[in-house]
Amino acid sequence: xxxxxxxxxxxxxxxxxxxxxxxxxxxxxxxxxxxxxxxxxxxxxxxxxxxxxxxxxxxxxxxxxxxxxxxxxxxxxxxxxxxxxxxxxxxxxxxxxxxxxxxxxxxxxxxxxxxxxxxxxxxxxxxxxxxxxxxxxxxxxxxxxxxxxxxxxxxxxxxxxxxxxxxxxxxxxxxxxxxxxxxxxxxxxxxxxxxxxxxxxxxxxxxxxxxxxxxxxxxxxxxxxxxxxxxxxxxxxxxxxxxxxxxxxxxxxxxxxxxxxxxxxxxxxxxxxxxxxxxxxxxxxxxxxxxxxxxxxxxxxxxxxxxxxxxxxxxxxxxxxxxxxxxxxxxxxxxxxxxxxxxxxxxxxxxxxxxxxxxxxxxxxxxxxxxxxxxxxxxxxxxxxxxxxxxxxxxxxxxxxxxx
Numbered sequence: 571x572x573x574x575x576x577x578x579x580x581x582x583x584x585x586x587x588x589x590x591x592x593x594x595x596x597x598x599x600x601x602x603x604x605x606x607x608x609x610x611x612x613x614x615x616x617x618x619x620x621x622x623x624x625x626x627x628x629x630x631x632x633x634x635x636x637x638x639x640x641x642x643x644x645x646x647x648x649x650x651x652x653x654x655x656x657x658x659x660x661x662x663x664x665x666x667x668x669x670x671x672x673x674x675x676x677x678x679x680x681x682x683x684x685x686x687x688x689x690x691x692x693x694x695x696x697x698x699x700x701x702x703x704x705x706x707x708x709x710x711x712x713x714x715x716x717x718x719x720x721x722x723x724x725x726x727x728x729x730x731x732x733x734x735x736x737x738x739x740x741x742x743x744x745x746x747x748x749x750x751x752x753x754x755x756x757x758x759x760x761x762x763x764x765x766x767x768x769x770x771x772x773x774x775x776x777x778x779x780x781x782x783x784x785x786x787x788x789x790x791x792x793x794x795x796x797x798x799x800x801x802x803x804x805x806x807x808x809x810x811x812x813x814x815x816x817x818x819x820x821x822x823x824x825x826x827x828x829x830x831x832x833x834x835x836x837x838x839x840x841x842x843x844x845x846x847x848x849x850x851x852x853x854x855x856x857x858x859x860x861x862x863x864x865x866x867x868x869x870x871x872x873x874x875x876x877x878x879x880x881x882x883x884x885x886x887x888x889x890x891x892x893x894x895x896x897x898x899x900x901x902x903x904x905x906x907x908x909x910x911x912x913x914x915x916x917x918x919x920x921x922x923x924x925x926x927x928x929x930x931x932x933x934x935x936x937x938x939x940x941x942x943x944x945x946x947x948x949x950x951x952x953x954x955x956x957x958x959x960x961x962x963x964x965x966x967x968x969x970x971x972x973x974x
Contacts, residue, residue, distance in 0.1 A: 600641070600642070600643045600973065600974055601641070601642050601643075601971065601972070601973040601974075602639075602640070602971065602972045603638075603639070603641075603969055603970065603971040603972075604637060604638070604639055604969070604970045605637065605638040605639075605966065605970070606635075606636070606637045606638075606967060607635070607636050607637070607638070607965065607966045607967075608634070608635050608636075608965045609634045609636075609962055609963065609964040610632065610633055610634075610962070610963050611631065611632040611634070611960055611961065611962040611963075612629075612630070612631050612632075612960065612961050613630040613631070613958060613959070613960045614627065614628075614629055614630075614958060614959050614960075615627065615628045615630070615956055615957075615958045616956050616957045616958065617662075617956040617957075618659070618662060618663050618697070619662075619663070619697065619710065619954075620943055620944075620945045620954035620955070620956055621954050622945075622947070622952040622953065622954045625662050626661055627661050627662065628659055628661035629659070629661050630658060630659045631657070631658055632655055632657050633655070633656045634654065634655045634656075635653070635654055636651060636652065636653035636654070637651070637652050638650070638652075639652065645679045645680070646676075646678050646679075647676070647677045647678075648674075648675070648676050648677075649674075650672075650673055650674050650675065651671065651673060652671065652672060653669075653670075653671040654668075654669065654670055654671070655668070655670075655671075657669065657695070667695050667712065668693070669693055669694045670691065670692075670693040671690075671692055671693070671694075672690045672691040672692075673688070673689075673690040673692070674687070674688070674689055674690045675687070682724060682725045683722065683723065683724050683725075684723040685720075685721070685722055686719075686720070686721040686722075686723070687718070687719065687720050687721070688717070689716075689717045689718035689719055689738075690716075690717060691714065691715070691716055691717075692715045692717070693712065693713070693714050693715075694713060694715070695710070695711070695712060695713070696709060696710075696712075696713045696743070697709070697710050697711075699713070700865070700866060701919075702895075702921065703863060704865050704871055704873060704899065705871075705875075705897045705899040705919035706865055706871060706899055706917060707752065707865060707866050707867055709751070709752055711743050711744060711745055712743070712744040712745070713741055713866065714741070714742040715740070715742075716738075716739065716740040716742075717738065717739045717740075718738045719735065719736065719737040719738070720735070720736055721734065721735035721736070722734050722735075728767075729766055729767040729768075730764070730765070730766050730767075731764075731765045732762070732763070732764050732765075733762070733763045733765070734761070734762055735760070735761045736758075736759065736760050736761075737757070737758075737759040737760075737761075738756075738757070738758055738759075739864070740754075740755075740756045740757075741756075741864075741866060742754050743866055751867060751868065752866045752867070752868075753785050753787050753788050753866060753867075753868040754787060755784060755785045755864055755866065755868075756782075756783075756784045757781065757782070757783050757784075757864050758781065758782045758784075759779065759780070759781045759782075760779065761777055761779045762777065763775055763776070763777040764776045764777075770805075771804060771805040771806075772802065772803070772804050772805075773802065773803050774800070774801070774803075775800070775801050775802065775803075775815070776798075776800050777798065778797075778798050779795075779796070779797050779799070780794075780795065780796055781793075781794070781795040781797075782795075783795070783864050783870055788825065788868050789826045789827060790824075790825065790826045791823065791825045791868070791869075792824050792825075793821060793822070793823045793824075793869075793870050793902075793903075794821070794824075795819050795820065795862070796819075796820045797818060797820065797840075798818065799815050799816065799817030799840070800815065800817060801813065801814055801815025801816070801842070802814060802815070809847060809848045809849065810845070810848075812843075812844070812845050812846075813842075813843070813844050814841070814842065814843040814844070815841065815842050816839065816840060816841035816842070817839070817840065817841075818837055818838070818840075819837065819839070819840055820835075821835070821836050821862075821870065821902055821903075823835075823869075823870075823902075823903045834903045836902060838862060838872055838902060839860070840859075840860050840861050840862060841859060842858075842859040842860075842861070843857070843858050843859070844856070844857040844859075845857075849882075851882055851883040851884075852880065852881055852882035852883065853879075853880065853881055854878075854879075855877075855878070855879045856876075856877070856878050857877040857878075858876050859874070859877075860872065860873070860874045860875075861873055862902060869902070869903060870901070870903070871900065871901055871902060872899070872900050872901070872902050873897055873898070873899050874897065874898045874899075875895055875896065875898075876895065876896045876897075877893075877894070877895045878892070878893070878894045878895070879892070879894075880892050887928060887930065888926070888927070888928050888929075889926070890924070890925075890926050891924070891925055891926075891927070892922070892923065892925075893921075893922070893923045894921065894922040894923065895919075895920070895921050895922075896918075896920050897918070897919045897920075898916065898917075898918055899916065899917040899918075899919060900917075915948040916947070916948035917946070917947055917948070918945070918946040919943075919944070919945055919946075920942075920943065920945075921941070921943045922941070923939060923940070923941045923942075924939065925937055925938060925939030925940070926938050926939070933965055933966055933968075934963070934964070934965055934966075935963075935964045935966070936961070936963055937960070937961070937962035937963075937964070938960075938961055938962075939960045939962075940957075940959050941956070941957075941958040941959075941960070942956070942957055943955065943956045943958075944956075
């Protein structure tokens with residue numbers, strides 16, 4: 571049995587077992603549902619890898635079956651969306667990609683406690699996923715990202731709650747990835763957050779955290795991060811929300827060399843400010859932030875970005891949306907032994923993605939979109955930019971549900 575069938579079997583057994591346990595405890599209030607879907611997509615890219623030199627065009631098509639599974643009782647909620655992508659690229663880049671997505675989300679409620687878990691396996695192409703998250707890693711390689719994140723939230727009083735959480739991520743890059751300067755890594759994160767509701771419209775949060783980022787293949791490189799963060803949320807109205815947070819990160823990098831273990835220590839202040847406005851038919855979200863991300867490039871990176879998301883329902887069947895970001899990316903460490911020397915320079919990354927969705931029948935929808943991406947490197951006047959268009963057709967049949 572291959573990796574995909576084996577993990578599909580484990581996933582179904584896990585979901586089924588959790589639902590059965592929840593259903594046995596509160597069988598009178600159990601509700602389960604299954605929602606399958608199928609989508610086919612065609613794409614055109616003028617410069618798929620955002621290379622700095624002229625490139626040939628690339629064409630691609632995607633076939634993506636999926637099924638969404640949900641279960642709920644009076645105390646338990648389980649959700650997932652099992653999906654598979656077959657992708658074939660032709661032109662400047664000839665490749666066949668097999669993406670797998672096995673997420674799992676579980677939430678169990680008691681009188682004053684909420685136990686949660688999110689995790690699973692996400693096998694995808696770093697060109698699409700990690701690029702949008704971090705602004706770097708342009709190599710064309712498959713990545714298996716394993717994750718597990720248990721959490722416990724306890725209501726101390728009606729206004730005060732405490733959350734303890736742990737997050738584990740492990741990234742494995744396929745093929746001869748180190749030749750492409752891609753390195754497998756692990757991340758362990760622990761957080762403790764206190765939340766206090768000041769008024770019906772205001773709340774504050776204080777967080778302490780620790781993160782370890784480890785890359786055994788790069789001289790046993792380890793980056794330990796300690797930090798604290800304070801933030802708050804204010805509801806100006808039912809339709810307008812503003813949240814902001816910030817705090818220091820104290821980071822120590824260590825790497826083994828032929829002359830011994832070297833260290834690099836730095837402090838980075840991170841922040842996040844986000845505003846969300848809702849209308850009867852639309853939503854607008856704007857975010858400005860500085861944060862630290864792990865990267866397959868083999869180091870922690872600092873990303874300062876401006877994000878914007880908007881959508882508007884023109885009619886009951888027609889929706890227009892746009893996503894965009896502008897980012898400046900730098901390595902966190904300052905020593906060239908940690909940053910790879912000339913391999914990493916300050917990078918500016920821009921991406922905009924307007925698209926139109928038309929639900930032309932009860933079970934059918936068409937998405938038409940355009941994507942523009944641009945990459946600029948410090949110290950050079952060359953740029954890598956790409957124009958892309960896509961056409962997506964989705965079929966969503968009836969939702970199957972059982973309740974008792």
